[in-house]
Amino acid sequence: MTTLHLQYYAQLREQAGVGAERVTTEAASLGELYRELAQRHAFSLPADALKVAVNAQFSDWDRPLEDGDTVVFIPPVAGG
């Protein structure tokens, strides 16, 4: 089990109903974590449409998770 600090941007924030949350998860990688969250929050965007960053660095989806990681999910936005 790892405890993570999550941050959502744009429509992910809107769909989650919060900008940030702390979760404890059994997910082993970022990809697994996103699948879990997508189900819980009914996220409409697939992972391959997003960028993910861990501790302020962009990351691959297969990266393993560590206790205390700050994970940020970023969709592209187009408003102007």
Added chain:
Amino acid sequence: MKRFAIAADVIDTDALRAELQDGGNGGFCVFEGWVRNRNEGRAVDGLEYEAYAELAQSEGERILAEAGALHGVDDLCCVHRTGHLKVGELAVWIGAASAHRDEAFRACRYVIDALKHRLPVWKKEHYLEGDTAWVACHHAHGEHSRTFAPDYTRQTRLREVGTEGQARLAAARVLVLGAGGLGSPALTYLAGAGVGTLGIVDGDRLEASNLHRQTLYDARDVGLPKATLAARRLAALNPSVTLRTWTEPLHAGNAADVFADFDLVLECTDDMRNRYLSNDAAVVAGIPLILASVYQYEGQLQVVEAGGTPCLRCLWPREPAADAIGSCAANGVLGPTPGVLGAMQAMEALKILLDLPRPREPALLLVDLLQHDLRRLPIDPATGCAEHGGCAAVARKALAEAQRIGDVDRRFTRLDEAAAAGYRLVDVRDAEEIATHPADCATLHIPAAQIAERAAALGEDRCLLFCATGRRSRDAAERLRRQGRGETYSLLGGLAALDTERARTHS
């Protein structure tokens, strides 16, 4: 009665005079403006006036209404010429008739003064690439620009700027795509700073729903083309700036060529397709690009350097589907959000042009205005496009693909006009949208998500797909073309554009 007109032919003054004759009028005052044999100190044998007709018409009517209300004059006529005029020819005629002479004199004087400062009558220069440069003639802002000396001392006082920096700005050419929520502050600051040439690209007309965030515009301008309105406003702000306008969006066939005429490009549109097009064109042309976009209360900013790496596609390789990413119209936005991000784009532009200190490692900047959270995420240039042949190769391929599919957008002012032109109309909106906002024309209905499977229902007909904004229909039309279907088009701007057009012509 009040009547304003732009005329391409000789003005019939007798007819105008007759129109103003009324038993209640005891005074009639006329002003005639003639072409002189000298212009700006040089001998001339004639002049050519061009007006932006729609804009000139609305501005002229407004001036007559103001003169009438201000001086209590009901009978006013004004005609302004366009085209080639010889020395001595009548360029403008103003007649004011009233019960008493004083009001007639005053109203007449008001109209000619206001026309000289406000009527968008310009000397127009055409360029081969299809854009238009509006060079203010003496009737519009020229008179003002001769007497107005810009004062940049508040910025030249900065040690990093100085007179040398100001000269750099004067020599700089910056292209701004999108004169909306981001473009308004970006253009305003760049014009104010004295950037020598500003290009403005915007295919939209002003809508009332733009005004909460698009600070370049006035309520009275709803329905008029934004690129032209923006140019007029910026010419008034700083007459020393040269303005070039495009009232149609760029496309894969011309974007890189247009970019090559500029030193720097700002991507300020609200359109994901356009962001990818700008990215690819800037990478291919080797021009730095400053991308920004917003969502509700937050924004993203990315500077793509002249070398092109890393670029937008390094982060998000493919353009997401039009209905997946949201928009200001669908999700809402608070006005200052694009205001902040657009101002940041202007700041980045000035930093690049003036070579001010700035972080050199590439990054995506995330701005959360609710939580005061500003986050820089460094982008590793070795990931992304680097794994697919590099940004330049990826961008060239994407532009070539877009050109192969071709431009699917078609502009119409009414749906029945498209039907009469032989297009089969296909509504690709969802059932609920159609129920709340039905199209006023017989159409086939296939939701965008199902277009590929149900393409057979379209037969061999030439089709015009439409949705609320023109984005889903464009996606769907391109999907069909990629499948090999020809003669498939999308209504540019969607039903929203038709509504704007209707509001304009009926107002």
